[in-house]
Amino acid sequence: MPRVSAYDMVEVGQALETILARATPLSSERVELTQARGRFLSEDIRADADLPALPRSAVDGYAVIASDPADDLEVLEEVTAGHLASARVRRGAAVRIMTGGSLPEGADAVVMVEDVEEVDGRATLQHRPRSGENVHPPGMDLTHGQAVLCKGARVGAAEVGLLATVGCTSVPVFRKPRVAILATGDELVEPHLTPPPGAVRDSNRFALMAAAEEAGAEVVSQSHALDEEAALDKAMRDGLAVADVLLTSGGVSMGTRDLIKPLLERMATIQFGRVSFKPGKPLTFATTTDGKLAFGLPGFPVSSLVTFEVFVRPALLKMGGAERVLRPRVEVALRHDVRPDPVRVEYQRATVAWEDHHFVARTTGLQSSSRLMSIAGANALLELQPGTQPLPAGTMIAALLLANL
Numbered sequence: 001m002p003r004v005s006a007y008d009m010v011e012v013g014q015a016l017e018t019i020l021a022r023a024t025p026l027s028s029e030r031v032e033l034t035q036a037r038g039r040f041l042s043e044d045i046r047a048d049a050d051l052p053a054l055p056r057s058a059v060d061g062y063a064v065i066a067s068d069p070a071d072d073l074e075v076l077e078e079v080t081a082g083h084l085a086s087a088r089v090r091r092g093a094a095v096r097i098m099t100g101g102s103l104p105e106g107a108d109a110v111v112m113v114e115d116v117e118e119v120d121g122r123a124t125l126q127h128r129p130r131s132g133e134n135v136h137p138p139g140m141d142l143t144h145g146q147a148v149l150c151k152g153a154r155v156g157a158a159e160v161g162l163l164a165t166v167g168c169t170s171v172p173v174f175r176k177p178r179v180a181i182l183a184t185g186d187e188l189v190e191p192h193l194t195p196p197p198g199a200v201r202d203s204n205r206f207a208l209m210a211a212a213e214e215a216g217a218e219v220v221s222q223s224h225a226l227d228e229e230a231a232l233d234k235a236m237r238d239g240l241a242v243a244d245v246l247l248t249s250g251g252v253s254m255g256t257r258d259l260i261k262p263l264l265e266r267m268a269t270i271q272f273g274r275v276s277f278k279p280g281k282p283l284t285f286a287t288t289t290d291g292k293l294a295f296g297l298p299g300f301p302v303s304s305l306v307t308f309e310v311f312v313r314p315a316l317l318k319m320g321g322a323e324r325v326l327r328p329r330v331e332v333a334l335r336h337d338v339r340p341d342p343v344r345v346e347y348q349r350a351t352v353a354w355e356d357h358h359f360v361a362r363t364t365g366l367q368s369s370s371r372l373m374s375i376a377g378a379n380a381l382l383e384l385q386p387g388t389q390p391l392p393a394g395t396m397i398a399a400l401l402l403a404n405l
């Protein structure tokens, strides 16, 4: 068993840069509007018309001529949303109009119903409007040709609304990255089984499937292989054959059964094989000649998910066409004393909440890389720079926000 790794240690920023330089957006396709949520636009989307197209009443009321000195007006007709007036408003007259109704010709203002008394077809105004009052002019919300959504934008509820508004029902989006997931380890059993002595349930495969889908990817293959060279070699090649990205878990450290690095050497080029990062120093990243990516994630459940979060998720988002691939980074105050790692940048799991005008971070407890409980429920990763001194409670540090607060 060698005691020194053959791979240079790279810094976190350098590793991320290496990965993102090789993760390129995939081709695009069109999906139905109802299927577009969560996808990333592959083209700018433009407004096909002014909205509103005609001046529109913002309230229920009476359409009038603002400069008309009369305040006792003949009510010519009623206009509701979706119907056009037949009469033209002239001095001495008004048209009863409902919210969303198109302003009749001649009128330039709407007096809201609360300021008008109508008796026997005559309206008495209790308020004299200025020109344009309660009227939405054409193009107020959107103007014809305006880019309403940009390439790379994630389609959420508001974006779905805008796409519908501009009549974009066949939505241009990037193809989802295809991901193959391979859990490795002789000790792993399926989650529905009771592990015999020395065995553990395979949790990484399922956690990584969920994480990949949350990052907008499609999991096209998922399996488990024993720590045997031939079986692993075949499973890894099979994964790379069907996917854009292969994720393996386990088998990347220095043990005698850690075979992933030498196998990756056979089918790809290893870009780095160690990162100055905790948890998950042995993270390995490789690329194939046909542009596929392979990540050898560490086996400890927290290490595999945290390395996924920091290194794989941005790559999947970039391949899936996202403009923004990194989590928001904010400053938080430590609620407790925290001891950093002396040499590696450490990503500790925490819950962050807004308290007394700033973000406060509470640890999720023991930060062991085997303890999934340290990441369940966490909404932030504290980014602790290496150091030999404990950081006292109250220290301000950077944190990546993982979820809504």
Ligand code: AMP
Pocket (backbone or CB within 6 Å): 183, 184, 185, 187, 188, 200, 201, 202, 203, 204, 205, 249, 250, 251, 252, 253, 255, 298, 299, 300, 301
């Ligand atoms: P390895 O990186 O293969 O040496 O694994 C490190 C630790 O993570 C060992 O205790 C493994 O049992 C555990 N481990 C590896 N793969 C998984 C998995 N898929 N699910 C749960 N634990 C795992």
Ligand code: MG
Pocket (backbone or CB within 6 Å): 184, 185, 186, 227, 250, 251, 257, 299
């Ligand atoms: Mg293993």
